[in-house]
Amino acid sequence: MTIEERIAQAENLTPTELQLAHAVLDLGARLGSYTLEELARATSTSKASIQRLCKKLGLSGFKALKLEMGKIQATRPDPIATVDVNFPFAPGDAQRTIVANMSTLYETTVADTVKLLEPSELERAARLVSQAKSVEIYTGSHNVYPAQMFEERLLSAGKRAVCPLSGERMSRLALASDKTHAAIIISYSGLQASYRRIISVLREQGTPIILVGSQRARRALPSLDAYLMVSDRESLQHRITQFASHIAVQFVLDSLFCCVFARDYRKNMAFLQRSLPYTALRTR
CATH class of the missing domain: 1.10.10.10 (Winged helix-like DNA-binding domain superfamily/Winged helix DNA-binding domain)
Structure with missing residues (x-):
């Protein structure tokens, strides 16, 4: 090892x-x-x-x-050059320097996440999502955007998915869930009390739970069904914004979608092609 x-x-x-x-x-x-x-x-x-x-x-x-x-x-x-993921540029940096630093930040974040993303956990998560009658995605803040994109991608392959935005809607969806569903919790830190309440309800309902988050989130939310880890170099507060965690979550969700799609490639591709006449842009 x-x-x-x-x-x-x-x-x-x-x-x-x-x-x-x-x-x-x-x-x-x-x-x-x-x-x-x-x-x-x-x-x-x-x-x-x-x-x-x-x-x-x-x-x-x-x-x-x-x-x-x-x-x-x-x-x-x-090796890839290093960059401070919390403050990837400094006052007075030229545009060329900022672009180069952001490129390095993307490279190091993805490389970091690949090391943490265990193939067996990714396979388990893909199986749970593939077998689920419906997938509910629980998250908030900046993670809503990659979560909604993941929701749309699942729908493009014919998989029912919902990403609730309000706490009330999250609670009701969790209560309406059961063992035929799958839940995805996206939390970088795992510190939000609301997610612990949702997880408690999901466990009572028998719903499999997948966590997308950092190692600290894994420690805060133990005994879930699958863990998809992201790079955890980003500070929770001492930063300009969530550059690295956003990139890492997006990468993990994209990887999960591809694994889900590949599990039944022909069926998912057939649904995608069948939906094209209904989703194509209208020119007239």
Whole structure:
């Protein structure tokens, strides 16, 4: 198991330890030149915090961590340049610099999410969605837009889907759900109390639940049926806006839709083609 896989699968990391783990990944091969004290200063943590992280990742200590980083760097292709996902541009940056930084932000966010997106979880989620009579998508804020796009894409393949926007509508849909439905919760942090209430109702109804969110959301909302993880480098508050989390959620939902469509490609393509005469743009 690589160090990246250890970090992705660790379920008991604190927010500080998670940030530290990502700082280690960002350092890459450069970690080999750091002492324990230097890494603690560079990451504004402590030697004890670094050692605790190593133990939680199943490593004997800091030397073992550097050894693991050396292994992945030896087989990794040319690295993508790093950018601060919370503040990807600075005052006075030229348009060319901003565009280049945003391109890097997209690349690093998608690459990060690919590492966290477990194939077995994606397959399980695709199966639950494919088998469901109806799919309900529960989310809010900026995640409404990729959620509504996912809803439309499911409908384009003949799959009934609903993305409620009000809390009242969410509650009623959850109460009307059952084991023949599938629910998707999209939450970067998993901290919203409203989602815990919805999940409680869905569990009572026997509805399978899929979470799209960060590792911290997975820890906050345990024992669901499938987890589709996104890059979690973005701060919950200290940021310009939700650049990285928005991109990551969109990527995961697009990947899920493609997996659902591919499970019954001919049937879904037939529905899509049958609907074209009704959805084509009218020129007259």
